[in-house]
Amino acid sequence: MYEGPVQDLITELGRLPGVGPKSAQRLAFHLLSAEPEDARRLARAILEAKERVRFCRRCFNVSEREECRICRDARRDAHVLCVVEEPRDLQAIEKTAEFRGRYHVLGGAISPIDGVGPERLHIRELLARLDAEDITEVVLATNPNIEGEATASFLARQLKAIGVPVSRIASGLPVGGDLEYADEVTLGRAFAGRRTL
Amino acid sequence: MPLERLELVDYRSFRHVRLDLGAGAHVLVGPNAQGKTNLLEAVHVLGTGSSHRVAGEGPLVRSGARAAIVRAVCVLADERRLTVELELRPGDRSRARVDGQPRRARDAIGLVRSVLFAPEDVSLVRGDPADRRRFLDDLLGQRRPSYLVARQEYERALRQRNALLRHAGRDGPTEATLAAWTETLVRAGAPLLAARVAAVHALSGPAADAYRELVTDGGSAGARLGLTYQLSTGRAVPGRVGAGVPEPVSLGDELRAGLAAAAGDERQRGMTLAGPHRDELRLDIGGLPARGYASHGETWSLALALRLGCLAVLSEVGEEPVVLLDDVFAELDETRRARLARRCGDYEQVLVTAAVDEDVPLRGRRHEVRRDAAPHGAAEPGAGSRKATEA
Ligand SMILES: [Zn+2]
Numbered sequence: 001m002y003e004g005p006v007q008d009l010i011t012e013l014g015r016l017p018g019v020g021p022k023s024a025q026r027l028a029f030h031l032l033s034a035e036p037e038d039a040r041r042l043a044r045a046i047l048e049a050k051e052r053v054r055f056c057r058r059c060f061n062v063s064e065r066e067e068c069r070i071c072r073d074a075r076r077d078a079h080v081l082c083v084v085e086e087p088r089d090l091q092a093i094e095k096t097a098e099f100r101g102r103y104h105v106l107g108g109a110i111s112p113i114d115g116v117g118p119e120r121l122h123i124r125e126l127l128a129r130l131d132a133e134d135i136t137e138v139v140l141a142t143n144p145n146i147e148g149e150a151t152a153s154f155l156a157r158q159l160k161a162i163g164v165p166v167s168r169i170a171s172g173l174p175v176g177g178d179l180e181y182a183d184e185v186t187l188g189r190a191f192a193g194r195r196t197l
Numbered sequence: 198m199p200l201e202r203l204e205l206v207d208y209r210s211f212r213h214v215r216l217d218l219g220a221g222a223h224v225l226v227g228p229n230a231q232g233k234t235n236l237l238e239a240v241h242v243l244g245t246g247s248s249h250r251v252a253g254e255g256p257l258v259r260s261g262a263r264a265a266i267v268r269a270v271c272v273l274a275d276e277r278r279l280t281v282e283l284e285l286r287p288g289d290r291s292r293a294r295v296d297g298q299p300r301r302a303r304d305a306i307g308l309v310r311s312v313l314f315a316p317e318d319v320s321l322v323r324g325d326p327a328d329r330r331r332f333l334d335d336l337l338g339q340r341r342p343s344y345l346v347a348r349q350e351y352e353r354a355l356r357q358r359n360a361l362l363r364h365a366g367r368d369g370p371t372e373a374t375l376a377a378w379t380e381t382l383v384r385a386g387a388p389l390l391a392a393r394v395a396a397v398h399a400l401s402g403p404a405a406d407a408y409r410e411l412v413t414d415g416g417s418a419g420a421r422l423g424l425t426y427q428l429s430t431g432r433a434v435p436g437r438v439g440a441g442v443p444e445p446v447s448l449g450d451e452l453r454a455g456l457a458a459a460a461g462d463e464r465q466r467g468m469t470l471a472g473p474h475r476d477e478l479r480l481d482i483g484g485l486p487a488r489g490y491a492s493h494g495e496t497w498s499l500a501l502a503l504r505l506g507c508l509a510v511l512s513e514v515g516e517e518p519v520v521l522l523d524d525v526f527a528e529l530d531e532t533r534r535a536r537l538a539r540r541c542g543d544y545e546q547v548l549v550t551a552a553v554d555e556d557v558p559l560r561g562r563r564h565e566v567r568r569d570a571a572p573h574g575a576a577e578p579g580a581g582s583r584k585a586t587e588a
Contacts, residue, residue: 112361154377
């Protein structure tokens with residue numbers, strides 16, 4: 001244990017995902033030895049992002065306005081909706097430039113171990129959109145891991161019950177790998193080869 | 198794929214040991230607890246990533262050292278040399294090199310193939326169903342590493358579904374959530390079931406042949422070894438030579454139906470009651486269950502026959518594995534020793550350990566494994582017999 005502010009910094013850094021105690025220490029001492037202006041810039045970036053960025057009220061993508069750039073873009077196909085777990089998955093798909101519809105971000109996947117049930121995801125809002133908007137096809141692009149598969153399976157059942165055509169992007173993706181890490185080529189192919197459920 | 202050379206650094210009690218090998222039979226001789234088994238274990242670790250005796254890397258590293266290195270040079274079927282090096286670092290990720298190039302450990306593990314028979318293997322006959330499930334899973338994983346990925350996926354689905362059922366008491370999962378996890382479990386489980394049944398079919402012939410050869414001289418009907426895959430949902434699938442891979446979709450349907458039938462019990466007990474994690478590999482000799490009926494000698498022969506059967510299944514895809522026999526000859530009577538020795542003559546390479554050389558009626562090179570080390574434990578190739586020395 002260190003004293004006062006140093007330990008506070010280590011503790012806070014250690015709470016970030018993927019940062020263990022060792023890395024937290026390394027990051028803390030890196031910041032302590034950095035120029036004061038560098039530290040201020042980082043602190044400002046964190047605060048600004050936190051204050052200015054919010055979630056799109058329609059699709060739950062990150063956005064600086066009430067609605068995100070994609071939801072506001074009239075050139076996007078409003079009839080096709082792609083469902084992803086996190087905003088970063090949306091970014092991965094955007095980079096492939098293969099998909100011209102709009103998105104819906106769930107905010108995670110169903111995971112009983114972590115106490116995450118369907119009610120903790122933006123599924124109710126998805127169903128409301130299907131009711132309100134003119135959507136004729138839903139593409140499920142949850143991650144190709146067990147939780148993503150279970151979430152897709154859950155959604156497929158619900159959507160089919162209300163009569164919306166559903167497809168799942170083909171997992172030519174590494175088993176157990178996150179969509180985020182899939183290279184763009186693989187993802188592009190996956191879109192071309194999506195299968196109807 | 199015979200090993201040409203095996204080298205260990207800071208592995209168990211060895212500071213540095215080098216063994217020059219080559220195709221054919223090799224007998225590692227030395228008093229008990231002198232590290233002969235450690236040599237075979239090291240080859241097994243290279244093939245599977247873990248020891249057959251202990252969990253974790255810690256015990257494999259010489260006390261006082263930070264890491265252990267296992268290095269093997271083997272000769273492939275096309276006569277190319279392959280050098281695989283695995284560095285085991287307790288508490289840290291293992292490192293590996295293949296032909297000198299850094300690789301992820303999991304990409305290097307399994308390149309040097311082997312089949313190990315050790316005294317612990319009597320648990321294949323006498324142990325719990327879990328021991329026999331692991332036997333099938335290890336075999337399939339060695340055959341194709343993607344099987345291990347599929348098994349991990351299944352285990353993850355199982356843990357999730359169990360968590361859901363466990364918390365069902367108070368709020369109760371909605372039917373829809375449970376249905377989604379049932380579907381996910383079935384989809385993850387079906388390929389496993391198909392692979393396991395296929396392995397039992399593939400194994401049934403070679404294992405029965407090996408068993409018959411070890412216990413009799415002819416084809417006595419009473420000594421027939423039978424393998425059966427017993428599904429948790431009730432159906433038993435007898436191993437049939439040449440039967441191939443069953444259709445995963447129909448096995449999935451069967452599992453789905455089994456889960457539906459167990460639904461009430463599952464909610465009450467808070468766990469998944471059907472699936473590959475509750476299946477069993479049944480072994481019988483002449484129609485009687487081996488567990489409970491087999492004598493000491495039959496038990497040993499059966500366990501050995503299962504391992505030798507694996508050799509045939511693995512050789513179907515890729516290089517012929519190195520056969521590792523740890524202390525097996527001492528447990529067999531003289532006739533069975535002779536029969537095993539005869540069979541060993543058919544293998545590309547066999548490494549055998551024995552406390553007493555006379556126990557092993559095998560022609561082949563002798564390597565003395567002992568503690569009286571040369572300076573710094575460097576190995577000394579002797580004339581005629583070679584020495585593996587321990588520091
Ligand atoms: Zn939006």
